[in-house]
Amino acid sequence: MLNVPPQAFPAPGSQQRVAAGGRTKVPLKPGRSLMDWIRLTKSGKDLTGLKGRLIEVTEDELAKHNKKEDCWICIRGLVYNVTPYMEYHPGGEDELMKAAGTDGTDLFDQVRTTGSE
Numbered sequence: 001m002l003n004v005p006p007q008a009f010p011a012p013g014s015q016q017r018v019a020a021g022g023r024t025k026v027p028l029k030p031g032r033s034l035m036d037w038i039r040l041t042k043s044g045k046d047l048t049g050l051k052g053r054l055i056e057v058t059e060d061e062l063a064k065h066n067k068k069e070d071c072w073i074c075i076r077g078l079v080y081n082v083t084p085y086m087e088y089h090p091g092g093e094d095e096l097m098k099a100a101g102t103d104g105t106d107l108f109d110q111v112r113t114t115g116s117e
């Protein structure tokens with residue numbers, strides 16, 4: 001017998017596996033893979049909307065950016081404009097929106113500890 005594990009394809013954790021093992025990864029639209037995202041981040045487009053500047057963000061300001069078309073999330077004290085990432089998020093848009101305009105550190109950490117291996 002060859003020592004080939006059953007169900008080795010798609011690989012565990014592959015985007016082709018959906019919700020395997022109680023996970024809640026969503027199928028991404030064509031053109032929204034991790035490779036597409038990396039390409040976009042290297043394209044020179046202004047993804048933060050701030051042309052590379054860093055600004056101080058108050059909680060009031062953060063709270064205003066709570067829509068899919070304008071979504072900021074704070075994680076460990078840094079605020080990220082996740083608007084362009086929305087369709088690329090492997091956990092889905094709805095999941096990301098749970099933290100829209102707020103400090104998403106706790107939600108983020110819950111996924112990190114219960115989600116991936």
Ligand code: HEM
Nearest residue numbers: 023024025080090091095096098099104107108111115116
């Ligand atoms: C900048 C912020 C974030 C980034 C860059 C990000 C990125 C990712 C990545 C790369 C994965 C795939 C993980 C894997 O393959 O194991 C993922 C999965 C996921 N994310 Fe996020 N995420 C962010 C914020 C959040 C937040 C705030 C939440 C919750 C409100 C969330 C919920 C999830 C969920 C539920 C999954 C699926 C986990 C699973 O079932 O394996 N994410 N995210």
